[in-house]
Amino acid sequence: MRVSTTVGAVIIVTVTMLLTAPGPQAQIRTMTLTATAPADLRSSDETVDRMARAGELQVRRTDVDTLLPTRRHERLQQFYKGIRVYGAGVSRQFDGNLTVSVFGTIYQGIDLNVAPQLTVGDATAIIARESGVTLGDNRAPTLLILPDEGDYRLVYHASVFTGDGAWEYFIDAGNGVIVRRLDAARRQAAAAVGTGTGVLGDQKKMSTTEVAGGFQAADALRPPVIRTYNMRGDIFRTMSIANGQLDLLTSDRASDGDNHWTDTAVVDAHAYAGYTYDFYFKRFGRRGLNNANSPILSLVHPASRSNVFNVTGSVLSLYYTNAFFSEVFGGMVYGDGLPPGVTVGGRSWDYVSGALDIVGHELTHAVISASSDLIYFGESGALNESFADMMGTAIEFFFQPAGNGPLRADYLCGEDVVSGGGLRSLANPLAYDDPDHYSRRYLGPDDNGGVHTNSGIGNQWYYLAIEGGTNRTSGQSVTGVGAANRDQIEKVAYRAFTQLLAPNANYAAARAATIQAARDLYGANSNAERAVTQSWNAVGVN
Amino acid sequence: MRRALIFTWLLGVAGSGLAHAQQPAGGATTPRPTGTTAAQPPRGRPAQPPPPRRAAPPPFGPRFRVSVNAGLQVAGPAITQDFSYDLNADQARIVNEIATANGVFVDVGLAYTLTRTGVAAGVAFSATSRTSSSELTAELPHPFYFTDRTVQATVNDLKGSEQGVHIFLSYPVPRKPTSALEVSLFGGPSLFTVKQDLVTSVVTSESYPYDDVTLTSATLASPRPSATAFGFNVGTDVSWRLTPTLRVGGLLRFTRGTATLDDGFGDEVSVDAGGLMAGAGIRVIF
Numbered sequence: 001m002r003v004s005t006t007v008g009a010v011i012i013v014t015v016t017m018l019l020t021a022p023g024p025q026a027q028i029r030t031m032t033l034t035a036t037a038p039a040d041l042r043s044s045d046e047t048v049d050r051m052a053r054a055g056e057l058q059v060r061r062t063d064v065d066t067l068l069p070t071r072r073h074e075r076l077q078q079f080y081k082g083i084r085v086y087g088a089g090v091s092r093q094f095d096g097n098l099t100v101s102v103f104g105t106i107y108q109g110i111d112l113n114v115a116p117q118l119t120v121g122d123a124t125a126i127i128a129r130e131s132g133v134t135l136g137d138n139r140a141p142t143l144l145i146l147p148d149e150g151d152y153r154l155v156y157h158a159s160v161f162t163g164d165g166a167w168e169y170f171i172d173a174g175n176g177v178i179v180r181r182l183d184a185a186r187r188q189a190a191a192a193v194g195t196g197t198g199v200l201g202d203q204k205k206m207s208t209t210e211v212a213g214g215f216q217a218a219d220a221l222r223p224p225v226i227r228t229y230n231m232r233g234d235i236f237r238t239m240s241i242a243n244g245q246l247d248l249l250t251s252d253r254a255s256d257g258d259n260h261w262t263d264t265a266v267v268d269a270h271a272y273a274g275y276t277y278d279f280y281f282k283r284f285g286r287r288g289l290n291n292a293n294s295p296i297l298s299l300v301h302p303a304s305r306s307n308v309f310n311v312t313g314s315v316l317s318l319y320y321t322n323a324f325f326s327e328v329f330g331g332m333v334y335g336d337g338l339p340p341g342v343t344v345g346g347r348s349w350d351y352v353s354g355a356l357d358i359v360g361h362e363l364t365h366a367v368i369s370a371s372s373d374l375i376y377f378g379e380s381g382a383l384n385e386s387f388a389d390m391m392g393t394a395i396e397f398f399f400q401p402a403g404n405g406p407l408r409a410d411y412l413c414g415e416d417v418v419s420g421g422g423l424r425s426l427a428n429p430l431a432y433d434d435p436d437h438y439s440r441r442y443l444g445p446d447d448n449g450g451v452h453t454n455s456g457i458g459n460q461w462y463y464l465a466i467e468g469g470t471n472r473t474s475g476q477s478v479t480g481v482g483a484a485n486r487d488q489i490e491k492v493a494y495r496a497f498t499q500l501l502a503p504n505a506n507y508a509a510a511r512a513a514t515i516q517a518a519r520d521l522y523g524a525n526s527n528a529e530r531a532v533t534q535s536w537n538a539v540g541v542n
Numbered sequence: 543m544r545r546a547l548i549f550t551w552l553l554g555v556a557g558s559g560l561a562h563a564q565q566p567a568g569g570a571t572t573p574r575p576t577g578t579t580a581a582q583p584p585r586g587r588p589a590q591p592p593p594p595r596r597a598a599p600p601p602f603g604p605r606f607r608v609s610v611n612a613g614l615q616v617a618g619p620a621i622t623q624d625f626s627y628d629l630n631a632d633q634a635r636i637v638n639e640i641a642t643a644n645g646v647f648v649d650v651g652l653a654y655t656l657t658r659t660g661v662a663a664g665v666a667f668s669a670t671s672r673t674s675s676s677e678l679t680a681e682l683p684h685p686f687y688f689t690d691r692t693v694q695a696t697v698n699d700l701k702g703s704e705q706g707v708h709i710f711l712s713y714p715v716p717r718k719p720t721s722a723l724e725v726s727l728f729g730g731p732s733l734f735t736v737k738q739d740l741v742t743s744v745v746t747s748e749s750y751p752y753d754d755v756t757l758t759s760a761t762l763a764s765p766r767p768s769a770t771a772f773g774f775n776v777g778t779d780v781s782w783r784l785t786p787t788l789r790v791g792g793l794l795r796f797t798r799g800t801a802t803l804d805d806g807f808g809d810e811v812s813v814d815a816g817g818l819m820a821g822a823g824i825r826v827i828f
Contacts, residue, residue, distance in 0.1 A: 193630045193685045205631055205686055221685055223750055259631070274686060278751055 028147050029108040033090060033502075034509060036101045036516045044102040048090055051106070052076065057090060063371075063499065066285025067491060067521060071095050073499040075371075078106055081114045083154070085145045086170075087375045087504040093520075101516050103509060104502035107145075110152050116143060116173035123156035123171050130178065131160045131167065136244030139328060146170055148179055155179055159328040161242035168376075182377060182448055193221070194259030196267030199354025200406045200416060204271045206261055217254040217261075217270045222277055224293035228270035230254040230263070233304025233336070235311075235319055241299075242329050254300065269298040269334050269353035276363045279395045283487065284494050289363065290370035291498075296363065297331030300353055305339050316344070323352040325365040332362045337417065350417040356399065358414050361392035371498035372505065379506040381451035382441075386458025387497040389413055393426060393462075394490045402483070411463055426463040429456030430472055436460040437473035438507060438540035457507060457539050465489045465535040476538035481531045488528040492517040511536040603655075604787070604827045607662070609779070611649040611793045613821020615670045615704075617642040618798075618814040623740060625809035632683035635690075638676050638741045638760075640700055645672035647819055649793065653712060660714035660726070666775075668797075668819065671703040678760060680744050685752050693746075695757040700739040701766065704815055706797055707733045708775040722783040724791075729776040734815035736801040737768045742809075763805045771815055773799020781825050789825040794818075 035044035051057040057076040065071035071093060078088035090104030118126075123141040128134045135141070141156035148155075154173040161167075170180040194206040194215055207219040207226070219226035229252040231238045240246040254266040261267045273296050280286040287293050303311065303319040311320070318324065321344055323334045334353035338344060352358055365388050368374055374384040396409040403409070406416050415422030429436040434456030441457060442450030460471065466489045468480030481488050495517035501509060514536070518529035536542070623638035653664030676697045681690040710730035717724065741760045748755040774797065781791025797816030804810055 195631045203688070205684075205688065207686060221750065221752070278686065281751060 028150055028152065030147075031106040031108055032509075033102045033104045033106065034512050035103075036512070036519075041099050041102060045092075045099050047106075048076065048092060048102060051078075055079065055082075057106075060089070063291055065093075065499070067495065068095075071100065071520070076104075080110045080112065080145050080152075083114050083143050083145050085110070086147065086155075086157070087380075088147075089373075089502050091372070091500055091502055093499065100520065101500060101513075103500050103505070103513055105504050107147055107152070110145065112145060112152050112154055114143070114145075114154055116154060116156070118156065118171070118173050118176055120156070122176065123158070123173070126171050126176055126178070127158055127160055127169050130169070133160050133239070133243050134245065135160065136246075139244030141169070141171065143173060146179060153179055159326070161239045161326065161328065194256065194261055196256075196261030196271065197264055198268045198271070199264040199351045202407055204267065206259070206267060206270055207274055208256075208259060208270075210259075211255075214255050214257045215259040216250075217256075217266055219270070219274055222274055224277065224288045225295035225297075226270070226273050226277065227295070228254045228266055228273070228298045228300060230266060231299050231302045233301050233307070235303040235307075235315065238299060238302040238319070238333065242326055242333070244328065248297070248329075263300075265300040265334065265336065265351035265353050268351070268356075269300045269332070269359065272353065272356050272359035273298050273332070273363065275356065275399055276360045276395055279360070279391075279398050280367065283394070283398065283490060284498075286367070286494075286498075289366040294370070295330065296366075297329070298353070299331060299333045300351070301336055302333050303336055305336050308338060308342065321349045321352075323358050323362050325362045325369070327366075327369055330366070332359070332366075334359075334362075343419075346420065348419040352414075352417055355414050355416040355418075355422075357389075357392035357396045357412075358417070359392075360395035361388040361413065364388040364391040367391075368497055372501040373503045374497065374501065374505060375503050376448055376451060378449040378451075379454065380504045381448050382454035383458055383497070383501070383505060383507065383510050385451045385455035386462070387493060389424060389426060389455055389459050390462045390490070390493050394486070397486060411467075424452075424456070424459065426459040427467070428472070429460050432456070434459075435473075436471060436539065440473060457541065458510065461535045461539045461541070462489060462493060464538055465492075465531045468531070471538040474538055474540060476534075478534040478538050479527075479531060480535075481527050485527070488518075488522060489531065491521055492528060492532055495521065507541045511541045605655045607653045607655075607664075607825055607827050609649075609651045609653075609666075609791070609793075609823060609825045611651075611821035611823035613647060613649075613793065613819060615645050615647040615668075616818040616820070617644045617672075618817040621738060621811060621813050623805070623809070623811050625805070625807075627743060627807070630683040630685045632688065634683060634743075635681040636678065636741060636744065637680075638678045638697065640676040640702075640738070641674050642702070643672045643674040645670040647821065649795075649819070649821060649823070651708075653710075662712045662726075664710055664712065664728075666706075666708045666710065668706045668708065668795075669704070671701070674700050674702060676700055676741070678741060678744070678757070680757065682744075682746065682755055691748075691753065691755045693755050693757055695744075695760075697741060697760045700762075702736075702738040704737070705735045706775075706799075706816060708795070708797065710775060712779065724781050724783070724789070726779050727777075728779065729774070732773045732775045732797050732799055732816065734771045734773060734797075734799040734801060735768065736771065736803065736813050736815050737766050738803055738811075738813060739763070740767050740803060740805045740811060742805050742807055763807075767803040767805055767811075769801040769803045769813070771799040771801035773797055773816055775816075777819075787827050789827065790822070791825055792820075792822045794820050 033044045035041045060075045060077045063073045074092045076090045078085040088107045092102050093100040141158035144157050146153045146155045156171045159168045168182040194208050196206045207221045208215040209218040209220045217228035320335045337349035337351045374380045400409040411427040412422040413424040424432050435441050442453040464478040466480050466486045468478050470477045492514050496513040500513035514532050518532045522528040621640040626633040626635045647670035649668040651666030653662040655662045679694050710728040712726045712728035715725040740763045742763050743761045744757050745759040746755045747758045777795030781789040783789050796818050799815040801813045802810050
């Protein structure tokens with residue numbers, strides 16, 4: 001593979017060897033690839049090619065670039081003796097045969113017996129014991145190598161939905177110890193052609209399917225399968241479906257007799273899923289969640305509002321005042337909100353699907369999952385959340401007029417269904433107790449390492465890069481590209497999280513990737529590159 | 543249908559043009575005496591005073607005239623269709639401007655002279671047909687949003703036809719009896735039957751994201767919409783005598799009536815029938 005000689009200035013150092021966990025057991029060595037300059041690209045390219053020949057890197061997918069016709073993007077997953085290494089991988093951008101950029105992380109020094117002591121059945125039993133859920137056959141745990149606590153572990157991995165939440169389990173394949181349990185719900189942290197009335201009372205069209213005796217919320221016009229299911233408040237059935245124990249049935253599909261839909265939660269979940277598909281197609285040329293028109297499934301009424309006083313806090317926060325994307329069954333679940341007059345934390349909640357930005361946010365998690373697959377933990381998790389917030393906001397501005405109040409595009413998240421201004425602000429994260437600067441980042445263990453908190457840093461970067469202004473913490477000013485050019489920053493962000501970043505990217509990598517994306521799309525020294533760079537500086541990511 | 547054909551056939555046989563009484567070339571007046579060879583009263587009989595001369599009323603000549611003309615009928619105003627129908631949970635709107643092209647007409651008439659001054663009554667049957675095109679503008683609702691996609695196209699090969707029955711009284715412009723030129727004015731009521739191709743919907747080609755749409759064809763009402771209307775006719779007929787029974791001449795007639803067509807879906811279209819007709823042909827007097 002030839003290395004590009006057309007790429008301009010050196011960006012940052014490329015190959016770093018990190019010893020991340022000191023001590024006699026420390027064996028983890030990480031090679032971080034962040035190459036955009038010719039010299040760096042050559043060595044990174046050689047490394048990737050050598051590992052690919054050895055089978056240590058395998059091409060997971062190759063995508064054509066929908067924004068730059070001559071470009072394509074290759075995603076490689078690291079394997080060790082045929083077992084996937086969690087979070088390890090490389091994304092490589094080509095212009096013809098020339099490599100333009102390489103980003104990623106490769107784990108080195110793995111020396112592990114990959115023959116598990118436990119069987120899949122053993123792991124399934126452990127999960128059942130811990131969660132109370134017996135996974136279906138198509139959700140069985142799979143082996144992977146987890147870099148953990150300074151060492152590599154052979155673990156079984158599976159995701160489970162329970163009444164307490166959605167969890168990813170990492171179980172040591174040697175001794176059955178649960179090594180890690182992560183929140184598996186890419187959640188909104190605090191949430192046909194017929195016509196329908198939305199949650200906010202607005203009229204919208206529904207792309208549906210006519211069946212005997214009525215209509216179903218199954219979009220027959222857009223390329224992918226887009227279906228909306230009404231779980232009728234049956235939380236147990238919802239969880240069983242999420243866990244693969246039961247399949248969604250045709251009878252689960254939301255239906256209406258005359259195609260004038262009145263179930264507002266169904267209307268918005270279904271219509272907004274279509275809007276989100278449209279946005280990704282029209283703005284980026286992307287064909288759905290996985291760029292190959294994978295199904296978009298939405299579940300509404302996962303729990304009944306009438307039972308809200310009889311559920312645990314976890315159920316409340318997952319199935320009522322939340323929305324989440326589940327990789328397990330590849331769909332969205334939108335909480336039912338709270339009955340009128342009932343508040344949580346002083347806030348009232350309407351049907352969560354009623355907020356376009358929330359729907360866009362959740363579906364963006366699916367896009368991320370199918371592309372960079374940013375690990376939902378730590379900084380990569382914060383980036384995952386932040387990119388989802390950015391796209392949710394971008395979708396609002398794509399379909400709604402700018403302004404304040406219901407059905408207006410703004411830089412708040414979820415404000416249309418959560419009273420008090422919603423869940424987060426991209427313009428002023430501090431107002432929601434989220435950091436607007438890297439120095440203020442949360443370092444604790446809660447919320448998967450503060451994924452919904454530290455997203456504020458990326459969110460502030462996005463806002464400043466578009467609108468410009470001054471960061472409240474650093475006092476640094478940014479000249480944004482302007483609202484009329486917001487598509488530039490949207491495309492930069494999209495390019496970064498779908499094509500350039502690797503699963504365990506951090507904010508530094510996000511800076512490098514977005515600058516590279518701005519150069520790719522708009523040229524070196526363009527207004528977009530300047531805004532992107534200034535904005536990262538302002539939020540303290542250097 | 544059968545009844546209509548019979549009606550048409552009858553009109554064709556009995557059709558009229560412009561006619562009025564003819565002053566025969568060799569009138570039926572008493573031959574005048576000519577020179578010495580004039581007849582004399584027999585001798586020996588006293589001469590009778592000649593009876594007082596009375597002006598003989600002009601005799602009726604041939605009373606019927608059949609005329610056959612062909613010519614050009616000038617197009618009337620464009621026909622405008624403007625209708626809506628349900629599409630994508632909304633209303634599609636079609637505006638179709640049908641250009642009415644000039645057309646060739648044929649005309650057969652029969653007149654009967656009523657008075658010695660040549661006033662005649664008659665009936666004429668005219669028929670014309672044309673093929674025209676239209677400029678169609680369609681506002682088609684988007685399937686996903688409350689917005690329209692506007693598309694324009696030309697619809698070709700739209701057939702139209704018009705048949706008129708014109709009842710008239712004609713009055714001859716006074717002239718020298720020996721003049722071969724004859725001019726008459728006429729007018730009266732008309733009855734029109736109009737048929738016109740009308741667009742009822744459009745067939746489109748579109749694909750995701752449905753922001754653009756291509757019209758592939760227009761669906762026409764079937765059977766072709768038809769309507770009748772009353773109107774009037776006025777005009778002049780100019781003819782030149784070739785023989786006592788055969789003349790050639792020209793016809794200039796203006797007719798007008800307004801028909802209302804129904805496209806079969808309850809959408810009505812107003813059509814101006816008739817127009818200026820300019821033609822030439824023969825007149826047979828008998």
